[in-house]
Amino acid sequence: MAASDLRAGIEPSARPSSGPDLVRALIAFSALTASATSASAQADTLLQHIALDEVVISAQAEGFDVEAFVKRVRTDTTFHKAFLHTRYHPHVVRSEARVRRQDEREMATLHRRAHLLRDGKNAALVIDSVAEAGRLRDRKGRFRYLTIEMYDDVFFPKGSFPADNTVAGRELDVQRGSRIEKYKGELKKFMFDPGTEIASVPMIGRKLALFSPEMAPLYDFRIWADERGGRPCWVFSAAAKPEHREGRTVIKTMDTWFDQETNDVLARSYRIAHSALFLDFDITISVRNIRIGEALVPVRVQYDGDWDIPFEQRELVRFWLEYTDWRPVP
Numbered sequence: 319m320a321a322s323d324l325r326a327g328i329e330p331s332a333r334p335s336s337g338p339d340l341v342r343a344l345i346a347f348s349a350l351t352a353s354a355t356s357a358s359a360q361a362d363t364l365l366q367h368i369a370l371d372e373v374v375i376s377a378q379a380e381g382f383d384v385e386a387f388v389k390r391v392r393t394d395t396t397f398h399k400a401f402l403h404t405r406y407h408p409h410v411v412r413s414e415a416r417v418r419r420q421d422e423r424e425m426a427t428l429h430r431r432a433h434l435l436r437d438g439k440n441a442a443l444v445i446d447s448v449a450e451a452g453r454l455r456d457r458k459g460r461f462r463y464l465t466i467e468m469y470d471d472v473f474f475p476k477g478s479f480p481a482d483n484t485v486a487g488r489e490l491d492v493q494r495g496s497r498i499e500k501y502k503g504e505l506k507k508f509m510f511d512p513g514t515e516i517a518s519v520p521m522i523g524r525k526l527a528l529f530s531p532e533m534a535p536l537y538d539f540r541i542w543a544d545e546r547g548g549r550p551c552w553v554f555s556a557a558a559k560p561e562h563r564e565g566r567t568v569i570k571t572m573d574t575w576f577d578q579e580t581n582d583v584l585a586r587s588y589r590i591a592h593s594a595l596f597l598d599f600d601i602t603i604s605v606r607n608i609r610i611g612e613a614l615v616p617v618r619v620q621y622d623g624d625w626d627i628p629f630e631q632r633e634l635v636r637f638w639l640e641y642t643d644w645r646p647v648p
Contacts, residue, residue, distance in 0.1 A: 371542040396614055400605075409643055413640070415469055432474065441479060465623060469635070525569075526569060549577050550578045551576055551585075555571075556572045570589045619638065621635070
């Protein structure tokens, strides 16, 4: 695997061709006028740092609009909506979470199977089976690990709740209040809205704004062609430049597969990492989606995180969720 592909987090079988088959062309646009808006300034800054493979360049001659595609990347809500469908359409979910030490010795495991039921305008996730092992809970029955508590809260809502799959706005709020609620909100932002600023995280919140004029020059961006589930896709990739991997960036790599026909996000994988006295984490997340009828829904979520949370023990947790038997509600 080429070093550049390692930086972008692309598997050898999925990477775009290199050498003479890869035409790296920087997109140049005219300077902004004095009346240009902030959004236009961000788009212009980003476009100056994008490389295209030869398939994309050929597609431009047939009408593919790179500027419009980049705008779609920055404003996409299909990725977030796919997650919201897990609280709207009936389905079955299986999951596994594992807690380990730094020497890879296993500390605890949690296996679950559940299904979503709809009752009119309400829904409920019913747990069918649970298997726990190791030191997963304390004497009061509470989870010992904050990451497991967040995983439980994000993916396994309790009781009956309104079945709502609308994306009210692109921003996901980081809740105020207790520390656990704050971390839950931040994890949701990390997972479902990567590339946007999280103002509540000191020192690094602005570094998460991948497409801002300040952060865009620190990355190598590219657009290339690939497939996911037999569907042709345009892939938008971002990789921190070697000289900016430590300290100046938090998102190290991010690759997003957009269906060329529907513009759905069929897959996304990314790694975020930061090391400092007050906050130390290294998290890799990947999500695969498919379209069933009119709904884009997730089929696989994977998380591998090393999170050293202030005033807590270091947590190394891996988990995955598989979603099947989707029955979209009309």
